[in-house]
Amino acid sequence: MSKVIGIDLGTTNSVVAVVEAGKPKVIHSAEGRNIIPSVVDPIKHIVGDVAKRQMIVNPRTTIFSVKRLMGRKYKDPEVQRDMKWLPYEVKAGREGMAVVNVDGKDYTPQEISAMVLGKIKADAEAYLGEKVEKAVITVPAYFDDSQRQATKQAGEIAGLTVERIINEPTAAALAYGLDKSHAHTIAVYDLGGGTFDVSVLELGDGVFEVKATNGDTHLGGDDFDAHIVEYLVEEFKKENNMDPSGDKQAMQRIRDAAEKAKIELSTTAETEISIPYLTADSAGPKHLQSKLTRSKLESIVGELVEKTFGPVKDVLKDAKVDAKAIDEIILVGGMTRMPLVVERVKAFFGKEPNKSLNPDEVVAIGAAVQGAVLTGEMKEMVLLDVTPLTLGIETLGGVSTPLITRNTTVPTSKSETFSTAADNQTSVEINVLQGERPMAADNKSLGRFILDGIPPAPRGIPQVEVKFDLDANGILNVTAKDKASGKEQSIKITGSTGLTDEEIKRMTKEAEEHAKEDEEKKDEIETRNKADSLIYQAEKALKDGGDKVPAEVKSDVEEKIKSLKDIAPAGPIEEVKTKTDQLSSSLSKIGESMYKQEGTSEPDNSKNAAQPDGETKSDDKKTESADVEEGEVVKE
């Protein structure tokens, strides 16, 4: 079944998104950008960034902002006003509709927009790897029937079946999933590159109704940039006694720097603007260097932000609601990243606005969500859960060994092979744990069972496969199986994900708080385990080697074993480490001397250690080396 893409066909930029596996995702263009400038050269058939780059050279054939003409009559006062500043020719076409004339040929705004949509379609097909034929396209809430119809036609010219035309504020609300919330009245504040829109929506039976809409069709980020440029030019003038505004290249560099500074000041409190060699006079080169603080920026553009609240007040009046009666506020448009905008909106409505989604993409995301609802993809979403906490078992020394780590999507299963910790150990206890802490005692035990009947063997030889199977309902099946005897034991734990949010939060927080000490504790245990394992190995080597071990090597090793044994269980940890290393080097002499005589080797078995009460030992890589040769033991 083919996908329905969601398109935000904007005045300055367009964005496209699609729902995949239940999640909306913005599709990047062939140029690798999430935003496509709504700019077209209909003669050369170029669209987007490339068309935008030639705008200055070919001002009469590069069409932008065509959305302003969409579905409007030539005589329309809006069209008459925009014509004055649009560099391309606008004239009256069939039935008095506004069309653009490029090189003697008339193009309807639909045809121009269709070229943008055509590129979007091609980019989406490249991304999805399949044909795209259906789309949901958004329009401003104030668009009338004729404008909506024209938008739909644009889609059809581009080869897209327009499944639905939806309002931009409605799309934003869908993107935030507010159709499923208890919110009743929603305000959408949309401050984009060139236009400002504010709408009040009312939700009834999962359907949004636009109660009122208002705005300013010529107020947006570009005006903010212009204000900053003006300020920088003034600063430069004061400093250098010369006016750069006649120098187009210098002005271009100032514009770029102004936009960059504006973006930076959304996240930092201060930024440095430096444009070396901006221009020059007889006295030499001139540089622009200026510090701009966020508060200075706010004083430069403050009046523009205030200007938006006129329409905001009007829209509330038209919708007959009080600012305090708005349940949710949504921020749309790149300019709403500016902290001052957020702050002022918050102060006006007395509520924190929704701004977690990318404000440039939220409308396209909502359109994609609507598209998925239409295909039924969203109707019955299989919501996949994740395990909120890590699941594992207790291993030697009270260490918690994870099998399924937190945030793994369920259903999932995982198995690992463990072994025994002592010679002739015939049973292992499986203690199923939940939590992020490295030590078993700090985590929650979900249940435990014993697998017995393991044939007696040296430590590290038996292979016990432990399998965790977590199904979609959070039911955890833990099975332990001895590979040699085929004996199996299992437990079913039902409440594994049934933790409350508070419990999960608490456990995660505790893990973070104790991270350092836990790590130290775990290190200590591992060091002791390693010492213990080495003692076992050394004793075995002496026994196996028998007479072949030279006397002086034997006594050396025996002595080192004894001194390590004394401190291994509880002595100072640093000393354990040193003595382990010492024993290890002495031990290698046994191998050396034996090699000289015969040539059998004894691989390192550092993690094995005697453990009286039948605990398991973590060792998943054992399978590879297990039954290679008689007497060979597990490699870590």
Added chain:
Amino acid sequence: MKINKAGTQSNVKVDKRHQELENQLRRTLADYQNLERRIEEERKLLGKLSAALLIEKILPVLDNLETAQKHLQDPGLELVVKQFKDILDSEGVVEIEAEGQTFDPNLHEAIEAEAGEVDNKISRVAAKGYKIEDKVIRPAKVVVTKKENLNEQSKSNEKDK
């Protein structure tokens, strides 16, 4: 199998449910396969792309070093500029030819138009452009000649305000 009426109905219901679930499964599998394909593609691209992103960020430094060199004519600085360019070169970053070329918006960004003998010739380069293989990291910012009269230019400036 379908013996009585009630049984038929419930079978129809089951069939429908069956179909719904099958659809769901197909869609999910398709999404998954697409994701795998895309991850593979992106992995190939990522190395190049991340280099391109970093290079794009440091290019202004090279611009400024070059402008400084133009003014200062310092032999030491000359070496620094060369060193910088050598590194770009070794990473496969190539300067986009611009001066004297025909304007091509795939490679060049026009920042100014001026009257000239011919149309669409690049008369000056304000900032050099760079590409890595066929991917444009930054288009060259250029001044382009126009045979037409200057009327239009003034209009384009207005628009550019």
